[in-house]
Amino acid sequence: MEDEMKVALIGASGKAGSRVLKELADRGHEVTALVRNPDNVADLPGVSAVAVTGDGSDLADKIAGHDAVISSVRFVDLDPDVLLPAIKASGVKRYLVVGGAGSLMHPDGVIEVEQPGFPDVAKPNSIRGGYLLDQLKASEGLDWTYLSPPRMFVPGERTGTFRYGKDDMLMKDGAPTSISFEDFALALVDELEKPEHTGERFTIGY
Numbered sequence: 001m002e003d004e005m006k007v008a009l010i011g012a013s014g015k016a017g018s019r020v021l022k023e024l025a026d027r028g029h030e031v032t033a034l035v036r037n038p039d040n041v042a043d044l045p046g047v048s049a050v051a052v053t054g055d056g057s058d059l060a061d062k063i064a065g066h067d068a069v070i071s072s073v074r075f076v077d078l079d080p081d082v083l084l085p086a087i088k089a090s091g092v093k094r095y096l097v098v099g100g101a102g103s104l105m106h107p108d109g110v111i112e113v114e115q116p117g118f119p120d121v122a123k124p125n126s127i128r129g130g131y132l133l134d135q136l137k138a139s140e141g142l143d144w145t146y147l148s149p150p151r152m153f154v155p156g157e158r159t160g161t162f163r164y165g166k167d168d169m170l171m172k173d174g175a176p177t178s179i180s181f182e183d184f185a186l187a188l189v190d191e192l193e194k195p196e197h198t199g200e201r202f203t204i205g206y
Contacts, residue, residue, distance in 0.1 A: 005192070006030045008066040008092070010059070010073055010083075012049070013040035016098045016153070017072035019185040021047065027189060034062055054078060056086040063090035068192055072098035075128035084135055088142065095136075096192055098184075099148040101176075102126025103133055104169040104203060112151065112169060112176075133201055145197045147188050149179050150205040156180025162187070162204045170205035177205035 007024055011017040012033030024031045025044035033041045038049035052059055059082070063069050069092050071083060087095055102113035103126070112118065113126040136144045150170050162183055163170055170177045187204050191197060 004028050004030060005067040006032075006065070007192070008032045008034055008063045008069040010034045010052070010063075010069065010071040010078070011098075012047075012072070013037070013042075014072055014074075015155070016149075016181050016184060018042060019181040020070060020072055020098065020188055023182075023185040023189045027193075029189075032062070032066065034059070054082065056082045056089070059083070059086040060089040063087060063092050066090075066092050068092065068094035068096065070096045070098070070188070070192070074125050075100065075132060076125045080128060080132035080135055084132065084139065088139075093141070093143050094192075094195075095142050095144045096188060097132065097136070097144070097146040098188065099133065099146040099201065100126050100129030101148050101151050101153070101169070101203075103130035103167075103201075104148055104150070105167055106169050106176075107171065143195070143198050145191055145195065145199075146201040147184070147191065147197075148201055148203040149184055150203060151176035152178030153184070154178055154180060156182055158182035158186055160186060162206055165203045165205070167201060167203075170203060172206065179205050 012021045013035050031047045033049045034052045041049035104112050
């Protein structure tokens with residue numbers, strides 16, 4: 001195991017966040033799970049559940065003092081214009097994002113969120129996810145990484161076997177591929193422990 005880190009995880013009770021929380025705990029890291037309802041956080045070794053509001057100063061105070069912060073929240077539920085300044089104000093430099101697929105480029109040169117048939121209900125969140133990525137690219141003072149899943153982001157198994165990409169949607173048999181929450185969590189914590197994509201976005205998929 002790598003050296004133990006003290007990690008603030010925003011959104012630790014969600015579909016992806018709960019898997020990231022388990023991966024962190026299984027590897028022996030000390031995690032502060034920042035959530036609206038601490039009762040929803042799994043009881044795991046080294047995990048402390050802490051309630052947060054959507055207030056930026058409250059968030060900054062509770063992130064401060066950690067080695068790294070990970071956000072795993074819907075972008076429409078926590079405005080990037082609140083989230084990013086809060087992280088900067090906390091003084092924590094290492095920041096990893098459970099990103100979205102909406103800004104990944106397809107072979108036809110059109111990003112995912114602009115593809116025909118993309119669900120209207122999902123567009124606001126995807127657009128905000130792309131906005132956060134753009135804000136990170138323009139920011140200074142953070143050692144950030146944004147990990148995008150492919151189109152299908154689903155419950156599954158922790159296989160440890162997947163492909164890596166950058167800004168293009170990973171395809172399989174001519175269609176966007178998938179990744180399990182479990183393998184996504186594995187890749188994200190790998191990146192935390194041994195950074196290889198600092199200051200950039202990457203993606204994974206089968």
